[in-house]
Amino acid sequence: MTDDDAAPQGRDRGEELDALTGPEAVAVADDAPRPRGDYFVQSLERGLAVVKAFTAEEPELTLSEIARRTGMTRAAARRFVLTLVDLGYVGTVDRRFHLRPSVLELGYTYLSVMSVPQLMAPHLTALSDRLNETVSAAVLDGDDIVYVAWVGPRRVRVGGITIGTRLPAFVTSHGRVQLAELPEDRLTAYLERTPLEPRTSRTVTDPAVLRQRLAEVRAQGFALVDQELEEGVTSIAVPVRDAQGTVVASLNVGTHSRRLSPAALRRAALEPLRETARLVERDIGLLGVRPTPPGQL
Template sequence: MSDEQPVRDHVASLERGLAVMEILAANPAGLTLTETADKAGLTRAGARRFLLTLVATGYAVQAGRNFSLSPRLLAQARIWLHGVPLWTFAEPFMRETAAKLHESCSAAILSGEDMVYVARVPGPRIIGVDLQVGAHLPAHCTAMGRVLLSGLNDADLEAFMTGAGIAQRTPRTITDRTKLVEIVKDVGRSGFAIVDEELEIGLRSIAVPLRDRSNAIVAAINVSTQTSRHTPAQMEAELLPILRQVAARISDFFVVQ
């Protein structure tokens, strides 16, 4: 393809029409023709053509002098959302986080005694286990696992602690079941978990929950790092705010679906 091809294939009128839709989306109370033209940088005649086309196709409605988007656009978005796996949406946000922090970023759900990776953007190799989507790690000694366990009610958490195999992965792994219950409840109160060399020596991880529209924890997202790169205090101060921001953006998709 030549350098001119992308320019020749670019449909400027479609671009301007999409810009008008974005402007209306940012102003749900509606805009007049003049206001739309001003915000879009169009003539009144040009803005009028785009607005009336949107009305004619059902993507906008006109009430008096005001134009606003119709529910049809939301309906189309919902069709698209239901046709694509959630983690397809999450991965770009996770890649952005991994690139910003120069660390790996992963997401997991709870399955029995384990947390299971459902999305992963690797950073520098910091763990001896080959971690891919579908890989399992014990919930009791991982940051994402503890976040997921914090979403259980008291009875289910007690049942987990009673029946789970609490293996010692490193000399730092906490295996006392009563203490683990206290730690998980603390995670529930604080909204994040940090695990320091309990899964593997030299590895630290921080995780936060992903929530659905009922505010229930449905998954967790983490950032893992080498002990030489961040102390636990630095992780809480520097990584946690960024991780919470990306978690909120991903959780929005759970709310929409």
């Protein structure tokens, strides 16, 4: 009879505890080991490895499968699974193991205090490092866009923009990619009440032309604005959607127009922007909240 064929007995637990500290113990597989100090507790690492072995595609695993996925011996894996069963984090039915709802306790505190800008930060930092350009996130609040995150080189600073800065939506790539998704009646109301005041000689100030630009943005899924907000600054933005497909924010890459032409910026940044937006959308879905202006976070 194998370990997968019967419920573990108490005396086996003691034998497995010896296995954990004996020479036959096998370390958890780690594709990217991090430096570990003298404080490092390998048993904690192994317990977490068991929890992470379960996936949405395979929510139930045998002991052999858990051992294989974690890189442990079956004796070692069994000890950790039994402990997680005792703690209420893992259940077992018909010789197969599964995670129990109690495992959500491990992440609840983190999720309850996590803000959307904090959630976005690592993704924006990675994108900025990848492109060596300034990256930001913004939300539409009334007729303005509000910056909720900003990372990157300081060579491109538009009008002293910081987190919390508000700008007219029509003149920014952030704003256009979100205005383009408004229902027709709301867009018409916006265009009727909003003075399209020029910021540079390139700013679109004709409502009919702006409406056409927004239709193009909606069709292509991104907005590119070249020196309409500030001379010498070009930016490109993509939408961020919630689980229902509603646009709730946007991500933007900005650069100096002498560094990259609009066409070059599109070639360099559009797909990385879209990839980053998908990662942010995934995390927003897991968090279950919508981005909001800084004053409401």
